[in-house]
Amino acid sequence: MRKYIAKRLGYAALTFFCVVTVVFFMVRLAPGGPFDSMRRLPPEVEANLQAAYGLDKPLIVQYATYLSNLAHGDLGPSFKQKDFTVGELVSRGLPISVALGAMALALALAIGLAVGLAAGLTPGSLLDAVLMGLSNLNIAIPAIVVAPIMVLVFAVFLSWFPAGGADSAWHFVLPTIALALPYSAAIARLTRSSVAESRFEPHMATAVSKGLPRRRIVVRHLMPIAIIPVLSYLGPAVAGLLTGSVVVEQVFDLPGIGRYFVQGAMNRDYTLVMGVVIVYSGAILIFNLLVDLAYAAIDPRIRFD
Amino acid sequence: MRPDLKWSDGTPLTADDFVYSFRRLLDPGTAASLAYFLYMLDNAAEVNAGTLPIESLGVSAPDPATLVLRLARPYPYLLERLLYPTGYPVPKHVIERHGDAWVKLDNWVSNGAYTLEDWQPQAHVSMRANPHFYEPPAIAKVRYLPVPNEQSGYNRFRSNELDVAAGFPSGEIATISRDYASALRTSDLLSMMYLVFNVQKPPFDDVRVRQALSLAIDQEILTDKVLRSGAKPAYSFAPALLSDYDSNKLPHVDLPMDERIATARQLLAQAGFTSDNPLKVTLRHLSGLEAKRVNLAISGMWKRVGINAQLHQADLKTHFSDLRQGDFQVAWAGWVGESNAEHYLGLLQSDIGNVNYGRFKNTVYDKLMQQALNEASFEVRNSILSSAEAVVVHDYPVVPLYTSSVRRLVSPKISGWHENLRDMHQVRYLDWK
Numbered sequence: 195m196r197k198y199i200a201k202r203l204g205y206a207a208l209t210f211f212c213v214v215t216v217v218f219f220m221v222r223l224a225p226g227g228p229f230d231s232m233r234r235l236p237p238e239v240e241a242n243l244q245a246a247y248g249l250d251k252p253l254i255v256q257y258a259t260y261l262s263n264l265a266h267g268d269l270g271p272s273f274k275q276k277d278f279t280v281g282e283l284v285s286r287g288l289p290i291s292v293a294l295g296a297m298a299l300a301l302a303l304a305i306g307l308a309v310g311l312a313a314g315l316t317p318g319s320l321l322d323a324v325l326m327g328l329s330n331l332n333i334a335i336p337a338i339v340v341a342p343i344m345v346l347v348f349a350v351f352l353s354w355f356p357a358g359g360a361d362s363a364w365h366f367v368l369p370t371i372a373l374a375l376p377y378s379a380a381i382a383r384l385t386r387s388s389v390a391e392s393r394f395e396p397h398m399a400t401a402v403s404k405g406l407p408r409r410r411i412v413v414r415h416l417m418p419i420a421i422i423p424v425l426s427y428l429g430p431a432v433a434g435l436l437t438g439s440v441v442v443e444q445v446f447d448l449p450g451i452g453r454y455f456v457q458g459a460m461n462r463d464y465t466l467v468m469g470v471v472i473v474y475s476g477a478i479l480i481f482n483l484l485v486d487l488a489y490a491a492i493d494p495r496i497r498f499d
Numbered sequence: 500m501r502p503d504l505k506w507s508d509g510t511p512l513t514a515d516d517f518v519y520s521f522r523r524l525l526d527p528g529t530a531a532s533l534a535y536f537l538y539m540l541d542n543a544a545e546v547n548a549g550t551l552p553i554e555s556l557g558v559s560a561p562d563p564a565t566l567v568l569r570l571a572r573p574y575p576y577l578l579e580r581l582l583y584p585t586g587y588p589v590p591k592h593v594i595e596r597h598g599d600a601w602v603k604l605d606n607w608v609s610n611g612a613y614t615l616e617d618w619q620p621q622a623h624v625s626m627r628a629n630p631h632f633y634e635p636p637a638i639a640k641v642r643y644l645p646v647p648n649e650q651s652g653y654n655r656f657r658s659n660e661l662d663v664a665a666g667f668p669s670g671e672i673a674t675i676s677r678d679y680a681s682a683l684r685t686s687d688l689l690s691m692m693y694l695v696f697n698v699q700k701p702p703f704d705d706v707r708v709r710q711a712l713s714l715a716i717d718q719e720i721l722t723d724k725v726l727r728s729g730a731k732p733a734y735s736f737a738p739a740l741l742s743d744y745d746s747n748k749l750p751h752v753d754l755p756m757d758e759r760i761a762t763a764r765q766l767l768a769q770a771g772f773t774s775d776n777p778l779k780v781t782l783r784h785l786s787g788l789e790a791k792r793v794n795l796a797i798s799g800m801w802k803r804v805g806i807n808a809q810l811h812q813a814d815l816k817t818h819f820s821d822l823r824q825g826d827f828q829v830a831w832a833g834w835v836g837e838s839n840a841e842h843y844l845g846l847l848q849s850d851i852g853n854v855n856y857g858r859f860k861n862t863v864y865d866k867l868m869q870q871a872l873n874e875a876s877f878e879v880r881n882s883i884l885s886s887a888e889a890v891v892v893h894d895y896p897v898v899p900l901y902t903s904s905v906r907r908l909v910s911p912k913i914s915g916w917h918e919n920l921r922d923m924h925q926v927r928y929l930d931w932k
Contacts, residue, residue: 200680226816228822229532236535236852238527246530276600283620342650350657357654358646360622419859423719444647447655447701462816 228273280469291450302377310385332379358447505631507614514560573875593604612927637930709895729904737840784831859896
């Protein structure tokens with residue numbers, strides 16, 4: 195087990211390094227630079243700016259400096275938001291993005307597992323057809339469509355919720371739902387098919403013949419097996435939640451780090467883009483590792499030796 | 500200077516603070532991107548390039564209430580230029596104590612009517628009245644919400660979370676004029692949206708081709724039928740909104756459209772482009788709905804004179820980076836800014852650098868521009884600029900399209916909001932009704 199974790203951490207570190215390297219050079223390949231605009235910068239000003247941000251040095255030197263700063267936890271200055279460092283921007287936005295992502299994941303799991311279980315226990319029934327129909331609809335309509343409609347209906351017309359901002363828990367209700375919906379549907383579909391299949395596993399027959407109560411059979415014998423595909427989906431789901439939050443944060447005006455991703459790229463704010471990429475890829479790598487470890491904890495048939 | 504000026508921590512604000520601030524702005528170590536805004540000061544460019552010591556900058560304070568600016572050459576628009584943040588003072592006593600951290604919330608000191616209360620990036624900037632300001636504002640607390648897009652600001656205005664929204668999606672103008680008529684504020688913005696020809700690239704080195712493309716464009720249709728945002732058609736490169744300046748309109752502006760189209764076809768034929776050999780053009784523009792609609796309409800107008808135009812869009816950085824590198828045939832461009840003609844006309848000077856995207860050059864024009872730049876009298880300077888524009892208008896280096904408008908939503912509860920060409924609205928002059 196320990197060996198397995200060490201190996202996985204090694205791979206994760208290598209992946210992380212590759213991501214940082216590729217993104218570092220890719221953002222610099224995009225046309226235009228952080229200080230370009232419609233206006234003209236005199237050569238003196240341009241030279242001063244290049245020197246102040248180290249952009250006058252060869253690319254490979256900039257890369258080495260960046261890696262060395264990164265190793266010390268320094269994400270560098272933002273090229274555009276000059277009153278904050280990238281570290282400050284990320285550390286203020288991250289709690290909001292994490293809260294949004296965690297709540298959306300919890301909601302998606304709650305809805306998805308409940309719906310999937312209800313449908314999977316009675317496959318082919320009317321309930322199954324209705325629930326799966328709704329789920330398909332949820333998957334088909336992306337957050338970029340649902341979220342603006344939610345703002346219009348629940349904030350602008352009905353005034354039940356604020357249209358944007360993150361001043362209170364109330365502000366997170368709509369974005370959490372908008373972000374969770376497609377994932378809840380995917381989880382529901384996975385759970386449904388897995389539950390429907392697992393009902394015929396030999397150990398289920400044993401449990402039924404032992405005369406165990408139905409509730410106990412479902413919770414102790416059916417769910418641990420049925421949940422495995424859902425668990426493997428959580429890795430990509432977290433990645434999806436992160437990128438999905440880019441859209442949802444824009445629509446609901448949440449000051450998370452998702453907005454920096456788009457803004458940073460449009461502004462050629464190299465360090466800010468890097469900072470967000472580092473947080474995202476770190477989160478995805480760690481979460482995938484946790485998911486793999488959770489397999490072993492939940493399914494007694496899986497061991498990492 | 501007023502004798503009663505103070506920083507929000509009570510420290511007196513003197514002329515020395517301004518000397519310090521202007522020197523700091525031009526110090527190469529500060530690396531201020533807008534340092535060139537004060538290049539009219541004596542030795543400013545040299546100080547900024549690091550070839551002269553900071554002390555040689557043309558700014559001094561003979562006594563605490565007197566600031567003397569020494570200019571490298573006449574600059575009659577100085578007072579307007581000083582309205583930009585590059586002309587504001589920074590607190591020497593705070594910067595010397597805290598270094599780069601002087602902008603942090605705990606160290607923040609202001610000399611305006613308000614001072615910083617809280618600042619969460621992307622979330623809000625909160626300000627309260629500065630107790631040391633000489634005239635207390637009527638509104639004691641202000642919160643700015645940076646919204647990610649116009650739609651979001653519009654939503655938050657409609658759900659009463661905002662009293663003023665800096666903009667709204669242009670498609671909503673009809674709804675707003677109906678439902679929020681008392682809140683809608685539109686005003687002209689000193690600006691110029693135009694098409695620029697790359698005169699280095701054939702066939703756009705041929706003035707007949709440029710003239711034909713210009714003749715075919717109906718500016719009024721762009722503003723009244725396509726944009727419908729309050730933008731005004733432009734027929735001269737220096738905006739007609741400029742005060743005390745005679746702008747020079749395109750020579751064909753009074754001709755009826757049929758005649759313009761016929762002339763355009765003739766000119767194209769003379770340049771070798773006929774229906775068998777039509778002119779093919781790539782028109783580059785900024786991405787975004789508004790720019791897309793305008794440029795689509797333009798390509799339609801060109802179609803009428805037998806030109807096949809292809810649209811090519813890109814984000815702001817890419818677009819202007821390509822333009823500066825001369826990587827285009829015809830491109831949409833925009834310029835927003837000051838209330839003087841040379842701010843616009845300067846873009847066509849051959850020595851201005853790559854912001855003269857089309858690399859246009861006319862030696863007579865260049866000479867007149869140089870002459871204007873050395874003239875101290877506002878009237879004489881403007882009349883020389885006007886004659887320079889009169890020369891260049893026959894070369895068709897650009898097609899003026901329209902001057903933009905700004906659209907704001909201001910709650911009817913607020914008084915003291917006045918439209919102005921620079922679109923400056925200081926909160927200290929606002930009040931609750």
